[in-house]
Amino acid sequence: MAVKVLVVDDSGFFRRRVSEILSADPQIQVVGTATNGREAIDQALALKPDVITMDYEMPLMDGITAVRNIMQRCPTPVLMFSSLTHEGARVTLDALDAGAVDYLPKNFEDISRNPEKVRQLLCEKVHTIARSNRRYASFLSAPAPASAPPSPAAAAAPRHAPAAPQAAAPQASTPKRKPYRLVAIGTSTGGPVALQRVLTQLPANFPAPLVLIQHMPAAFTKAFAERLDKLCRISVKEAEDGDLLRPGLALLAPGGKQMMVDGRGVVRILPGDERLNYKPCVDVTFGSAAKAYGDKVLAVVLTGMGADGREGARMLKQSGSQVWAQDEASCVIYGMPMAIAKAGLADAVYSLDDIGRHLGEACA
Template structure:
């Protein structure tokens, strides 16, 4: 059965172009279009699409407000189109918090210069998020990231994170994690990762004793804004990693988009140019692999929601060194691709629901 798509954009050119690209796929059917957020809500209620593509900046009602309303009234996977700017990153992260599943750059030059690549990527994204777990009967997004610097300071020291009820289906039966003096917690993720990381990291106390590195598949223009957002919401500190940054307790270093992050034996990160031969920049496998070489059995790695299998080979190297590997369970993933690859390869020491992972990290790290 074809995936039914609603295309939402105030630009007539972009609506037509996206509709043409999607309609060329025999397994996708464009069932309608809308020119603003209000129309999008009305069309979603009537047409009941499997996927909605959504622009942000529109008259009458913007895309983020529309996403929030759609998630409340008829939860539907939404693919946002975003500009590759710092402001575009901030808006996209707001949209993901509101309930959107994934995003694509809204780049007219790419459409003209690499039409085949754009077509393939757009159709792949639509098919993937159509199979996602984002059709909640009552979607409950995380708390919005609009906190002041003063509120952020208070949150670091006193606030308890807001959490949904734990989703532990498929977990290791609530088994306690293995306690150890880990030298590093490494977390890798992709589609659904920005919200998943927010849920995990907001559960960690300011005095969390183990350094962290985060590898999120994300464009170069987005990672600085994402790190800033996490830093405001979390009691630990979060920053975009720079070459030479030193690992330390209570600090999470986010791999910069478009580059690779490696860990050396002295506890410093090395930021390397992104290799065009690699699909992912940053790549979870590369960071996990370097951590296994530097810290042997003293790494706790976590693979969260995401498309593909990035992280599996890095997890294999970590297991060979004696380190621990956890995977997010299927029920709480937006896309059960990366964790599934680890689980199917028998590399996961534990499988936990998303709401349990932060608590277990605190229990495991002594």
């Protein structure tokens, strides 16, 4: 059955091109278009699309306000188009907070120069987030990301009962405490909101250093790190070459590059290798952590498409480290955690809202 898509953009050219690209896929049907946020809401209610592509800057009502209204009235996976600027990153992160699932750079030059690449990426994104639809309502009904750091008491309290066990991986109610030298978290689609939800539960005196690997363009990671730093009690910054790991500090891998750690606690930022699909790549960081710290790493794989992190997790397991995976029910896209669970690499599977609490319990 074809994926039904509503295309929303105030630019007639972009609206037509997106519609043409999507319609060329026999498994996608463009059921309607809209030129502003108000039209988008009306069309979403009337047409009940499986996916909405959404621009931000539009007359009468902007994309973020439209997304927020759609999520309240008829929750539908939304793919945002955004500019590759610091302001574009801020706006995109606001849209993800409002309920959008994923985003794509809005680049007219790419459409002209690389039409086949644009077609492949756009159609792949639409198909992927359409498959998230079954879990989307439950994801949106979960507590919204914190707008301010919670109190220490609130952070320590469980927000939900533990999730039901999954056959593919063990379920631990309370993790064993251990003096981990590093916590490494990898994620992709759905990750910005998921990371925010996890990290806002950690106390300022969290005893271990953290490294974060989020699939994200180079123009976005600095803005994302700044956002997390404002919301969390721990410190968060975009990693730079030579940064030192220290307790209570989370270093976010810069977009377009690779992040590695060494046994002295020094972070190395390397150019993005064109042979790798992901820049940054979870496997690269996890693999370096396994080599540097042996059994003293706690790795967590959150929501995301694909299988990045699986081979790095395998290396960590071989070194004696612990690996956790997010459960299917709380994932936007159950790809990366599923790869961990299916490979038998997960020591525990937790719901998103339990992971932050369990990190506090596990790190001595």
